[in-house]
Amino acid sequence: MKPKKTFALFDSLSCNFPPTPLYRSDLEEIVQIGVDRGLKLAISDDKDEFDDLDDVKENRGNRIKKLTLAFSAENSYKSIDVRITGEGISLRASKDDQLLPPWHDMKSAIEKRVPVQARFMKPTFWIFITLCVLILVPQFNWPPSGSFYRYIAILFPAYMWVLSLYYVKKSGGVYLQKQHEVESFWDKYGEKLAFTIGGVVLGAIGNIVVQKIMGK
Structure with missing residues (x-):
């Protein structure tokens, strides 16, 4: 048994x-x-x-x-x-x-x-970040008003939101064709684009942190 x-x-x-x-x-x-x-x-x-x-x-x-x-x-x-x-x-x-x-x-x-870029293409996440930035940045005035870094802080999440919406629309589902028969912007440039944008943003954030530490 x-x-x-x-x-x-x-x-x-x-x-x-x-x-x-x-x-x-x-x-x-x-x-x-x-x-x-x-x-x-x-x-x-x-x-x-x-x-x-x-x-x-x-x-x-x-x-x-x-x-x-x-x-x-x-x-x-x-x-x-x-x-x-x-x-x-x-x-x-x-x-x-x-x-x-x-x-x-x-x-x-x-x-x-x-x-690699697919893990960052989340429209709901980026619209949430965009709304948080629009509320918190003016409230604490950091980065300072009119500075280049403030524009980066506001525009980057908004840009990522639009980009992720486009990615989800273009990349979801199944192609009943071989990969070489389908022309895809993301297959050609997606990973390079994600790393380039990420590098620019990390560099900008690094500059902000350094300036903050040095009291500028």
């Missing part, structure tokens, strides 16, 4: 990723991971189920904002779900010995596709 196995609501693995452009080859890699482990695949969006990726492309076009890949073992209610939306990617799995290895492999496959 042995204890009966039961499924609990929190008995699962979960991982979330920021909006990241995924291409046909990325989906094929994820699908192959599941197939190699003997898992059954179901592909769907909010309205319909599809036979395969070609069926998705035929009925939804070259790009789709929402797509779910569900992998399950034969005769089992436990599954791995890869849900892709405009807001990001979620990877969920029931805690099961058979599902743990493919879940980790899928997690690695998605992680390597997440660009």
Whole structure:
């Protein structure tokens, strides 16, 4: 005799990723991971189920904002779900010995596709920072009114908010094409742009700190 196995609501693995452009080859890699482990695949969006990726492309076009890949073992209610939306990617799995290895492999496959700048492209965060700056900077008059650093303090978070809105709009969802078939501003310049802006801001902040310490 042995204890009966039961499924609990929190008995699962979960991982979330920021909006990241995924291409046909990325989906094929994820699908192959599941197939190699003997898992059954179901592909769907909010309205319909599809036979395969070609069926998705035929009925939804070259790009789709929402797509779910569900992998399950034969005769089992436990599954791995890869849900892709405009807001990001979620990877969920029931805690099961058979599902743990493919879940980790899928997690690695998605992680390597997440660009560095994606982790900073959060519109809600940047609009909150912008509002805080607009309220606190005039109240404490620091950086001083009319100074270059005050303009930086106010304009940078506002700029990042607009930039993140653009990024989320352009990068969420799935391309049913190979990466080289899709022209993307972020694929070419996103990481360089993020590091350049970050360097400028850090330099400006460093100058402010130094001047503050020296009492200027």
